[in-house]
Amino acid sequence: MPPHNIIFGHLGLIAGIQKGLPADAHGHYLADQIRQRYPSLGSTFYVDLWPFSDPMLMVTDPDVIAQFSTADHLLPKHPGIKTFLYPITGGFDLNCLDGETWKFWRRLFNPGFSAAHIQTLVPTIVEEVAVFRQDLFHRARDGKMFSFEEHTLSLSIDVIGRVALDTKLNTQGQPSPWISALLHQRQWAAFGLEMGIWMLINPMRYFHMWNNRRIMDKYIDRDLDERYGTRKGDSKSKTIVDLALAGYKSKGSDTNQGKGQIDAVFRKYARSQMKVFIFAGHDAASTTMCYCWLLLSRNPQAMAKIRAEIESVLGPKKDQAASILSNDPSLLNRLTYTLAVIKETLRLFPVVSAARGGLKNFILTDSTGQRFPTEHCLVWAVHHGLHHNSLWWPRVNEFIPERFLTDQERPEELRPKKSAWRPFELGPRACIGTELAMTEMKIVLALTVRDLDLKEAFEEWDRTNKPKGVKTVDGERAYQVQLGSAHPVDGFPVRIVAR
Known part of the structure; x- marks a missing residue:
């Protein structure tokens, strides 16, 4: 020591x-x-x-x-993980479970996150990234400084809503009540080892946690019921929850088969999984997208290489790239330098x-x-x-x-x-959503880096907000702060220019 x-x-x-x-x-x-x-x-x-x-x-x-x-x-997960996640998920998610219970639910959700299944979801992800791309063009026309992370967070949440439940959360268009409640819940979650105790002893803490959890459960239960009803009439539906429910029924665990309602046990665990998928998944993808853009903007040679690769794989017509990728998702496998950019970004700025x-x-x-x-x-x-x-x-x-x-x-x-x-850990308890996050990030880069130039705007942000104290870590102004997991400080202020 x-x-x-x-x-x-x-x-x-x-x-x-x-x-x-x-x-x-x-x-x-x-x-x-x-x-x-x-x-x-x-x-x-x-x-x-x-x-x-x-x-x-x-x-x-x-x-x-x-x-x-x-x-x-x-080694088991540290108890602080459960302490931190309980206000958000209720404690029935894959991060909090152990032993045979964890193995059972991990096996049920694994098929939905397999590489083969994620590839079938590429057209859906492309739809959400297209909205993100148009929002960036709007920001470019506006010409003002803005929080880049605000856009990547909304995109990642919308992607998870679509691929997990086929629900259009539309957080890129307007706030969703249950997503707002989940993000608000982060500030009340505690690992249990904090040196500061003011948040822990705040008398309103438990009211806010209860109210946020009530809002989240109401909307997730509604979406689960809609998904269950849709699935009964559409055996081809293949969202992540659909595959998990099919596996649950195949194991004879559904005690409500034939009763027209979702099984209570499945509802409890699926509700927790949806919360942690949104909470953990949006963190990893949204934060890494910010830092990919940051590092590419600072390294012109790398930017030139990734743009050349994307053009060679998806063709020179930028506006056709989305449809080309939707029609042939396997093209993502040819974006080897793009994947290398993402991996190197995760090395320098790991999220968890x-x-x-x-x-x-x-x-x-x-x-x-x-x-x-x-x-x-x-x-x-x-x-x-x-x-x-x-x-x-x-x-x-x-x-x-x-x-x-x-x-x-x-x-x-x-x-x-x-x-x-x-960055996603290795071994049996590695992040279940790794393939989804990497696929989403490749699609984002493939459909945006040829269209736009980004310039970090921390100097402008500092002149406007006049922050006090130290504002760099080892000389890095775009350091990471803790908000659930690691996020870029100050929301990553930038300016965007269309090419």
């Missing part, structure tokens, strides 16, 4: 680090900041924040992370990390033979620290999409170390 004070533990160290960071900077910066202060510390170390937190075992070594994330050696609960006699070992007991610890696979560690990533701070091309297309020294890229 870093140098330890017998009375204050590492509280002084953390306070010193926080003084040099923006007040709203995401907590996942902590591991890399400690590494920078103590470069000989190693990639796995303890941090003592008693009495505000469980002892933390921070892990930024891919081989050590693999020791507690594989099927044979799997993985927190596990330690167990008695569960001991991790690094390459030097150092042993790390996990009992009573929050075992934190810190993806930001992992992705920014020069031990695993040569030229670690540079944006180099070529890292993720084939061996024939990249220098050998840039070849990623096995399991070192894990």
